[in-house]
Every structure is written in C-alpha cells, then in structure tokens.
Amino acid sequence: MSTIGYESWAVDLAEVGAVYPFQGSEVLMTIFGVIFWVGWHRIQFVREGKHLEEARRAGDPDKVREILEKY
Amino acid sequence: MDGNLNALTTVFTEFYYWVTVVFMFLIHVGFCMYEVGASRHRNHMHTLMKNVMVIPLVTVTFFFFGWWIYWAFPDFPFFGGLNHEAGNANLPWSETMGTNLSDRITGVFWAAFLLFSWTAASIVSGAVIERIRSSALWVHAVLIGSVWWIIDAAWGWHYAGWMVKYLGYHDAYASGVIHAIAGGYALGVIMVLGPRIGKFAKDGTPRDIPPHNPWMLTIGIFLIYTGFWGFYAACNVPAISPEAIGGQITGTTWTATNIYLAPTSLSAITFNFLMSLSGGLMAAYVVSRGDAFWTFSGGLAGVITASAGNDLYHPIQAMLVAAVGVVIVYNLHYWVERRFKLDDAVGAVAVHGYAGVVGLIISGFMLWGVPASPFEGYASINPLGQTLGALIMFFGLGFVPAWCVAKMQAAAGVLRIPEEVELQGLDYAEHHAYEDAKAAIIEADKAHLAASATPAE
Numbered sequence: 001m002s003t004i005g006y007e008s009w010a011v012d013l014a015e016v017g018a019v020y021p022f023q024g025s026e027v028l029m030t031i032f033g034v035i036f037w038v039g040w041h042r043i044q045f046v047r048e049g050k051h052l053e054e055a056r057r058a059g060d061p062d063k064v065r066e067i068l069e070k071y
Numbered sequence: 072m073d074g075n076l077n078a079l080t081t082v083f084t085e086f087y088y089w090v091t092v093v094f095m096f097l098i099h100v101g102f103c104m105y106e107v108g109a110s111r112h113r114n115h116m117h118t119l120m121k122n123v124m125v126i127p128l129v130t131v132t133f134f135f136f137g138w139w140i141y142w143a144f145p146d147f148p149f150f151g152g153l154n155h156e157a158g159n160a161n162l163p164w165s166e167t168m169g170t171n172l173s174d175r176i177t178g179v180f181w182a183a184f185l186l187f188s189w190t191a192a193s194i195v196s197g198a199v200i201e202r203i204r205s206s207a208l209w210v211h212a213v214l215i216g217s218v219w220w221i222i223d224a225a226w227g228w229h230y231a232g233w234m235v236k237y238l239g240y241h242d243a244y245a246s247g248v249i250h251a252i253a254g255g256y257a258l259g260v261i262m263v264l265g266p267r268i269g270k271f272a273k274d275g276t277p278r279d280i281p282p283h284n285p286w287m288l289t290i291g292i293f294l295i296y297t298g299f300w301g302f303y304a305a306c307n308v309p310a311i312s313p314e315a316i317g318g319q320i321t322g323t324t325w326t327a328t329n330i331y332l333a334p335t336s337l338s339a340i341t342f343n344f345l346m347s348l349s350g351g352l353m354a355a356y357v358v359s360r361g362d363a364f365w366t367f368s369g370g371l372a373g374v375i376t377a378s379a380g381n382d383l384y385h386p387i388q389a390m391l392v393a394a395v396g397v398v399i400v401y402n403l404h405y406w407v408e409r410r411f412k413l414d415d416a417v418g419a420v421a422v423h424g425y426a427g428v429v430g431l432i433i434s435g436f437m438l439w440g441v442p443a444s445p446f447e448g449y450a451s452i453n454p455l456g457q458t459l460g461a462l463i464m465f466f467g468l469g470f471v472p473a474w475c476v477a478k479m480q481a482a483a484g485v486l487r488i489p490e491e492v493e494l495q496g497l498d499y500a501e502h503h504a505y506e507d508a509k510a511a512i513i514e515a516d517k518a519h520l521a522a523s524a525t526p527a528e
Contacts, residue, residue, distance in 0.1 A: 017173045018166040026164030030135065033163070037131050045206040049485070051500070052204070052492055058503070059495040067113045067496055071283060 080310055081175055087309045088179035094301020095186035099126065101294030102193040106200055108287030109417050113496020114201045115283075121205045125192045128209050129216035133185045135163050137217035141184065144225035150233040183305040184224070187249055188216035190302070194253035195473075197417035199260055201267050202493055207477075207486045214476060215256045219468045223248050227460055230332045230444065239443040239450035240460040243329040244306050244340070244378035246430035247464040254424015255469025257415065263477035264486060266414030268493055277408050280416070285363065292367045296348065299374060303340050303381075306330055318445030331444050335382035346386035347377035350393035358401045364418075369397045372422045376400070376430035379457070380438050392433050400425045424465060431461040 001007070003021035022029075103122045110118040129137075143158030160167055161181075167174040168181075192212035199208060227234035228248040234240035242248050271277055282288050308328045313320040316332045326334040351373015352366060359365035374381075376396025377389040384392065404421035407413060415421065435457030443452050450456060480486035488497065496502070 013172055018169060018171045020170045023166070026166075026169075030163045033131065034135060037128075037135070040128075041206070041209070044209070045485075048204060048206050052488055055495070055500055056489040056491040059491055059499065063503075064495045064499075067499070067502070068494070070112050 084309055085175045085179050088176075088183050088305065091301040091305035092179065092182045092186055095183070095190075095298050095305060097294045098186070098298030098302065099189050099193055101291045101296075101298060102190075102197060104287050104291030104294065105417060106197050106291075108284040108291055109197070109282045110200050111280075111283050111496070113498055113502070115498060116501055117205065117497035118200050121200075121203075121208055122193055122196045124205070124209060125196060125212045125216070126189060128213055129188045129192050130185060132213045132217035133181075133188050133221070134168070135217075137188060137221045138168075138181050138184065139163075140218065140221045141225050141229065144222055145229045145232045147225075150237070184221070186305070187224075187245070187302070188220060191220040191249055191253040191256075192216035194250070194419050194423050195257045195260060198257035198415045198419040199264055200416045201497070202487055203260075203264055204485060204488055207480050210480070211256070211260060211473065211476065214472065215253060215469075219256065219472055220249065220252050223252050223464055223468045227464070228330050230330065230446070234456075234460055234463070235331060235443055236449050238456035238459055239452045240456055241331070241434065241438060241441070241443045241452045242379045242431065242460065243331075243335070243382035244303055246375055246377075246379035246427040246434070247461055249427075250375045250378070250423040251427030251431065251461055251464040252469040254420045254422075254427060255465035256473040258413070258420045258424060259470040259473025259475075260477045261413055261415055261420070262411070262474060263481050266412060267416070268490065270414040271412055275409075275412060277412075282364070288364065289367060292371065295371060296374075299371075300344065303344055304337065307335065307337065307340070308332065309337075316445055319447055320445050328445075329382045333382075333442065333445050339383075340381055342386040343377060343381040343384050343389040344374060346390040347374045347381060347393035349373075350390035351376070351397045354394035354397040355401065358398050365401060368418055368422045369401070372397050372400050372426040375423060375426040376433070378427075379430045380434035383438060383441065388437065392430070392437065396426050396429045396433065399429050424469070428461040428465050431457045431464075 004019045005023060006016070006019065099122075103119055106118050106122055107115050138161045139158050142161045143153040143155065145154060147153050159165065161177070162168070167177045171177075192215050195211055195215055196208060224232075226232045227238075227240045227242060228245065229235070232240070267280065269278060270280060306329065308330070310325055311328055311332070312325050313322060316328070318332065320326075320334070327336050329335050348370045352370040354373065355369020356366045359369070373393030373396060377384060377392045380392070381389055400421045403425050404415070404418060407420075408415070413420075432454070435452065435454035438452040439454060441452045443449055477486060492499070
C-alpha cells in the first residue's frame with residue numbers, strides 16, 4: 001500500500017503522471033483550501049475592526065504628539 | 072519527454088522559468104522596502120505587513136481560480152464561451168496542478184504568472200499607504216491579482232486572446248496588462264479613499280510628505296529594477312521550433328518568442344531594457360531638476376513606457392520612447408494631483424498607470440502594420456487597437472472595478488482607518504507594547520543588579 005499509488009520506482013517514467021498522495025481527493029482538498037482562505041479573511045476582518053475601535057480611544061495626546069514629532 | 076532534444080528543451084524551459092520566478096521575487100522585496108521607506112515611522116510595521124500578506128493571499132487565490140481564468144477566458148464573454156478544454160486542465164483539482172512527472176512546465180509557468188499577480192497587487196498597495204484598512208486592501212489585492220489582471224492577460228496577453236486577434240493588441244512586456252491596469256486600479260481606490268491627513272492645505276495646495284527613509288527607497292527601487300530583468304525574461308518563451316508554434320513561420324530555425332509566440336530574442340530585450348531604463352533616468356533627472364525620488368522612479372517609468380514594444384524596438388528607439396513617456400508621466404502626475412486632489416503616496420498611478428497607457432499608444436504608431444501574431448488572420452498592430460487596449464486596461468479592467476468595490480467598502484465603513492488612528496499611527500499599539508516591555512525589562516535588570524552587585528573596592 002502506498003499513498004501515491006507506487007510502491008517502488010521500478011517504473012517507466014514515460015508512463016508516470018501524478019505522484020502526490022491521496023489522488024482522487026483533489027476536489028475535497030480544494031474545498032478545504034477555499035474554506036481556509038475565506039475563513040482567514042473573516043478572522044482578520046473581525047480582529048482588525050476590533051483593534052481599530054480600541055485604538056481610536058487609546059491615544060494619549062502627549063504620546064501622540066511625541067510620535068508626530070518623531071516623523 | 073521522448074527523445075534527448077525534447078527532454079533537454081523541457082528541462083531547460085522548466086529551469087528558465089524557475090530562475091525568472093526567483094528574480095521576480097526581488098520586485099516584491101523592493102516594493103516592501105519602498106513602501107516602508109515612504110511611510111512614516113508610526114506606520115512601518117502595518118505598511119510592511121499589508122504588502123507581505125499580499126503574497127499568500129494572491130498565491131492561494133491564483134491557484135484556486137486565477138490560473139483557470141487565464142486559460143478559459145481568451146474569447147469570453149464577447150467573442151465566444153469559456154474555453155473549457157484549456158481551462159479544465161488548469162483547475163485546482165486538475166492532476167497537472169501538482170507533483171506530476173508527465174508535466175514539468177505548468178508549475179513554473181503558473182508561478183511566473185503568479186509573480187506578475189503579486190506585482191499588480193503590490194503596485195496598488197503602495198498608493199494607499201498610511202490610511203487604508205489592511206482588510207480592505209487585501210480584498211483589492213485578490214481582485215487585481217487573481218481576477219482583473221488575469222482576465223486582461225487572457226484577452227491581451229495570450230496567443231489566442233480576442234484583443235490580439237481582432238485589435239492587433241501588442242504588449243510584449245506588459246506596459247498595459249500589468250502596469251496600466253494596476254495604475255488604473257490604484258487610481259480608482261485612492262479616488263474613493265481620499266488623501267492622507269495634511270496632504271493638502273486648506274487652499275488645496277498639495278504638500279509633499281517626504282519619505283521617512285530615502286535610502287530604503289533607493290535600495291527598494293534598485294531591487295525592483297533587478298526583479299524587472301526576471302520579469303522581462305519571464306515574458307518570453309525561451310526556445311521553440313516553428314513546428315511547435317504551428318503558425319506561419321517557415322523553416323526549422325528555433326527561436327525565443329514573446330507571449331504571442333512571435334519571434335524575438337533575449338539579446339534584443341536586454342538592449343532595450345537597459346536603453347529604456349537609461350532614457351527614463353535621464354529624462355526624469357532633467358524634468359524633475361535632479362529630484363532623487365523622481366529620477367529613480369523615472370527609470371522604472373521609462374522601462375514601463377517602452378515595454379509594449381521592447382521585443383522589436385531598436386535600442387535608441389527604446390531610449391527615446393522611454394524619455395518621452397517620462398516627461399508626459401511627470402507632468403500628468405502633478406496636474407492630476409492639483410486638479411483632483413488625489414494622494415498617490417508613491418506615484419504608482421503615474422509611474423505604472425500613465426506610463427503604461429502612454430507606452431501602448433506610442434507603440435501603436437511605432438509598430439504600425441507589424442504582425443501581432445505568427446498565426447494567420449490576426450489583425451496587425453495599429454494605433455487604434457493599442458489605444459483601445461490601453462483604455463480597456465486602465466479604465467475598463469482597472470479603474471472601474473476598483474472604484475466600485477472601494478465605494479462599497481466606504482459605504483460599509485470598512486475602507487479607511489479612523490482619523491484618530493491615522494494621527495497616532497497604525498503601529499501605536501505595538502509601540503506602546505514595545506515601550507512597556509522595554510521599561511519592564513530595564514527595571515527588572517536594574518533590580519537584579521541592585522540585589523546582586525557588590526560594592527567596588
């Protein structure tokens with residue numbers, strides 16, 4: 001048993017195609033991949049909104065002035 | 072890979088594109104340095120993160136659907152349906168989109184296009200620094216990097232694209248398909264986003280916001296130049312026989328070709344890259360009176376202006392086209408800034424967008440009547456086709472979608488950061504944490520010293 005479909009390399013390479021594991025599950029992998037991508041945007045979007053909301057109230061005027069001077 | 076010649080050509084082509092990809096990575100490094108150098112101290116980390124995360128987001132989406140668009144859309148939707156045969160082979164679940172010993176080209180060819188996608192997204196990223204929300208920019212990055220530019224590539228940067236067939240569109244090194252569209256896209260976003268606080272005086276006079284670190288800018292743009300070499304090479308097919316092209320070329324002489332499979336050579340584009348870089352630098356130095364920012368950017372704008380025809384121009388033509396383009400771009404930038412009160416933080420709209428448009432239009436005249444393709448029945452290069460192509464790139468696929476999406480984001484209140492945060496800086500929280508951590512560890516060290524030190528004798 002081999003996850004890539006070949007148990008030895010005693011093969012004619014001209015007849016070898018895909019060699020990645022779990023061939024046949026490409027659509028499922030794509031679905032997982034898309035969920036990972038969209039989920040990432042969702043998590044980042046929510047966190048950034050919260051962070052900006054907190055940050056707008058966090059500025060100490062003296063420190064902000066210092067930062068502005070620092071350029 | 073039957074036969075030694077076929078095997079050698081395949082392995083050479085595989086390695087060739089791989090090298091171009093590594094070189095092109097420097098474009099992104101350069102853009103990151105340029106953006107950070109141009110931003111103020113209080114925004115450094117967020118500016119950097121904004122551009123770094125373009126890499127994974129555009130990569131995964133280009134894998135999921137961008138690459139399929141390129142192969143499926145050459146005629147779609149105006150001159151035919153989707154090309155399912157070519158498209159299906161490049162879907163994310165296709166067997167060739169992975170480790171496959173019978174296909175050694177798809178991965179490196181995909182990556183070469185992907186690096187163009189990063190560039191398109193990164194161009195937009197520079198224009199909007201210090202006031203856009205990262206989440207908003209990353210949506211735009213996916214749209215320009217994995218949707219809009221690759222649609223334009225299918226139409227105008229594919230040997231069978233409808234713009235090539237019917238308009239005679241010719242854009243060998245992507246004046247339009249990367250630069251004009253990305254510049255137009257950036258313009259659409261900044262028009263809705265608005266300028267940074269303080270950019271314009273009350274009477275509307277624009278203020279310069281000088282870069283925080285000009286040296287970082289300089290190294291950044293030199294890295295972009297370096298990566299651009301790889302970009303040029305990546306736009307070619309390195310070695311192909313007339314038989315493999317299958318067009319009108321006769322004989323058995325192998326050649327390098329541009330993306331349209333029309334003949335050119337690496338030597339030709341090396342001449343022209345260097346001469347257009349030089350023409351751009353020299354013109355920018357004169358027109359900006361030696362301003363370092365504009366002189367360096369002018370070198371880039373010069374190459375971009377000449378890029379549409381740099382597979383065929385004479386080197387002196389490349390130099391002069393670049394110089395003319397840079398003078399137009401420089402003046403247009405300041406006119407637009409004053410007239411429309413737009414804040415393009417790194418000059419991206421000008422250096423990429425206007426230069427791309429101007430380059431396409433000039434190439435329509437310079438290459439009038441030249442065959443755009445080796446295949447029979449295609450329109451030849453002409454000024455009208457190139458001008459229409461420029462408008463499609465800059466406005467149709469760049470400005471309009473960007474403006475619409477940015478409008479929606481602005482309406483939802485998720486485009487721009489709050490004014491208070493813009494003043495205190497996006498890195499304020501991180502600076503706070505840094506200063507607190509620093510103070511705490513200094514106190515801890517002092518306490519340890521006080522407890523353990525023995526008095527000096």
